[in-house]
Structure formats: C-alpha cells, structure tokens
Amino acid sequence: MKKDARYSCYPFMREKASTVDFEIRTDSLTTHIGVALAAVKKETVEVVADDLLAILPMAYHVNGSVRGKLAVTEDDLTWLSDRYDFYVSHVKDEIQNFVLPQGTGAATALHLCRSEAKKSYRVLHKVSEEREVPAILFDYLGLLANVFFVMAVYMNQYAGIAEIPFISKSYPMKKKKENQ
Template sequence: MKIYTRTGDNGETALFGGPRVRKDVLRVEAYGTADECNSAIGVVRAAGVDPALDAALAVVQNQLFVVGSDLAAPEESPYIPRVTAEMTAFLEAQIDAMEAELAPLKQFILPGGTAAAAYLHLARTICRRAERVVVSLAAEEAINPEIVPYLNRLSDFLFVAARVANARAGVADVPWQKP
C-alpha cells in the first residue's frame, strides 16, 4: 500500500465513516491540532525525561490519539474509542502526584529551564489551541462532551509536568520579571 492516495489533492479529506470535508473545517483543524500536540510530546520524550514522567507521557500520547479519532469520527461507531471521564481522572491523579513534589508556585514562570520543560510548555500551548478549536467546533456541531474537559486538564498536566521536569533535573523554573 502506498502512503499517498492523491484523494486529498483537491483540498478535501475523509472523516471516519466516509464523508468528505474540506481540510480547513473546524473538525479537521481540531484533530490536526491534537495531533500536533501529540507530536510535541513526542519531542519531549525524545529530548529525555525521567522514566516515571516518560511513562505518563506515553499514556497521554495514546490518549491524544483517542482524542483525534473521536474528533475524526462524528458518527457513533463501535470501532472508534471515545474520550472518557476516566482519561481526565488519570490526568488529575498525575497532576496531584507531581504537585506533591513541587514547592507552591508564588509567581508566574516563563517557558524554559531544561529542554524537556521548554518542550512541555510548547506542548501545553498547542494543547490550549486545540482546546480553543474544539470549543469553537462544539458551538457548531455535536461532539463528545468529555473532550473539552480532557484538553483543559491536559494543559494543566503539561504545565505541572514542565515544572517537575525542571525540579527532577535540579533546574529552577524561569521566573517572569515584571518590567
């Protein structure tokens, strides 16, 4: 099977189940941005993080694949996994465990510190964009109501993970300096 099909050469793509849509519709933008976030997390993992954080990020990457497939399949299907409240609960448990290692945040921080932390902040901002696109999509079309809370919590997870990556590496967060 060839990787190219030429079916998208006219600016359309197929959603799961067959309907063709323009590549610039919100639904495609939403799952594409979730995929972009997933790729950024792949960069984090390739940059190197401790094994516990790497394991959590591996789960998140698989969950983000579920987000993308959920968004790419507007019709109910027994073949497509859907975002669940349990996925959001996983993120909350991870956040709680990581925050227990950290000193309370007393000021705003800038993305930076270690390379892994900087990449985690990049993934967080991509996640926030995905959330904004999904909110816009939800205003126009029916979507799984579990997706927005999941993305909201994921951005929190990525923020805390960036702080933990710095802390575990013995590197301080970069404080924002008011002008």
Template sequence: MAKLYQSPYQAYSFLDDQPEDYRCDFEILTDELASLTGQLRATCAASTFEEHNAIVAELQRVDELIYHLNPSLRTKVTITDSELQWLLERTKAMDQVTKANRSFFVLPAGSVAACQAHVIRSKWKVIVRLLYRMDYAGKTIPPKVYDLCNLFSGYFFMLALYLNKCEHVTEIPFESRNYKIKK
C-alpha cells in the same frame, strides 16, 4: 465553484473538508501534539535524571490518550472517566511536588524537556480555542473533549515545572505588568 483537485497522494482523507468544518483541523492539531509528545518522550528517554524512566512510561500513556482523543469529534469520545481521572491525579501530584518552588507566573523556560512541555501546553490552548470556534458555529462539542483538552494543557504545564525540578533548574518568576496577583 469548480471541482476541487484531489491529489492521488493526499496525506489525510479529510484535508478537503469544507472550510467551515473544523474537525480536520482538530485532528491535525492533535496529531501534531501526539508527535510533539513523542519528541518530548524521546528527550526524556535520553536524560539521566532519576525520574526519567517513569516519565517516559507516563508520556507513552499520555500519547495514546491524545491519539484516542483525535477522532472524537468525527466519531465518539472513547477516553474513559477513569483515564481522565488518572490524568487529573497526575497533574495534581506534580502540582504538589512543585508548588513550593514557584511563583504564580513563571517564564516558559528551563531544561530542553521543560521547554518542549511548555510548547505543548500552549498548543493545547489553541485547540481549546478551536473548540469554542466550532461551538459558536453550531457544532456541539462533548463536554469531555473540552475537559480533556484543558486538562492536557494543565498537565503539560505541571510537567514542565516537574521536569525543571527533576533537572535542578530554577523557575524564573514573571511579574506581569497587567495582571497583579494579591499576596
């Protein structure tokens, strides 16, 4: 194979990693999610609902955690157990606040901020799938990375519901034709 061209303007030093090395893909995706979280934070900052200041501060902390997670597969995991626990507690707290106003499945809809949170939630699942692809290919993934990525997805789902509640938007129930929920 001929030597690959390397642009003198290369946007990120690992873009030319071997195609079977998905670490760069993980880093690009987490960078995108940090950017989308920053965008969601800006949307919340421009909002007027009562809780917006607290959510803006929380999203800054979440954004920092995403950036700390970013190099974890290339270097080491630096997110602490207490930070993971904080994220879990925030997820559970929003679950409690929104539990009464939702069915099992809801459409990913509502306020602009909630819709942005739903997009972020879904993209975390793409990352989890990438981690499994790496694991199947023989790259050992630290369990904490799996836990964090799955928890981030759950956090942004609960945040979407919480944002709709804060903005007085009613969730739209969705009844799947394929997955029947026992009542």
C-alpha cells in the same frame, strides 16, 4: 485517471468545518508529545516518560472523538487528574506564580505541549459552535495543558534548574502585605 494517494496528506483537508482544523491541531499536539517524550528519555526521568507514553495515544483518541466515536472516558480523565496531583505534590511551591517557559530540553518541550493543548482546546471551542462536542473533551484538554505545565516544572526541579517568575507589566498583581 485514478487519484494517487501520495498527493493527499489528509482526506478531509478541504472541508469547511472546523473539525478538520481540530484534527490537524491535535495531530500537532500528539507530535509535540512524541518530541517531549524523546527529550524526557534523554534526561532519564522514568516517571514522566511513562506518563507521556500513556498520554501519547490519548491525544489521538481525543483527535478522533469529534468526528468518530467518543474514545475518552471518565477513567481516562481520572487517571490524568491523578497524575496532575502527583506532579503538583512535588512542585507546589514553584507554581505559585507565573513562570517563564525555560529550562531543560524536556521542560521546554513540555511547555510546547502545554501550548499545543491550549490551541487544541481553542479549536475544539470553534467546533462546538458548529456541532455538539462532548464536555469531557474540554475537561481532558484543559487538564492536559495543566499536566504538561506541572511536568515541565517537575523536569526543571529534577535537573536543579530554578523557575524564573514572570512579572507582568500588563496585569499588576496584588502585593502581599508584610506580617499578615
């Protein structure tokens, strides 16, 4: 009997290697970026929407760059770094502390993207224990998580929503001395 493709959601699903876990995780990342893009478009912040449209296919390029041909270049990394610098130039005062992931629908969707990028990075680490992984993929995913963070803060700033600092009870922070 011929196998019916309708019962297979992904051809590598039964592999033991972590590569498939990475591919599934980065597929989730890409899907979350699509959700964030829809939310950003509703809030009509064109610069963020344009950037997400550029990042969206890149997430799939990261996905395929382990099993297939490396599809992330130094130019891609430079572009992403430039976008990070752009957002930081607008939100540098708001990102001096840890903040709670809250705010507009777009900001919270971007915080989910940040979390998914970190999860993708972690699974990529697991893959690297099994096979060689190009260092640029780690750089790209780490930077991508940070870009999503500053984008989220930018979206809240655009909407006039203040960030809520997170004060950890687990990791005490050094207090600034008065009149330094």
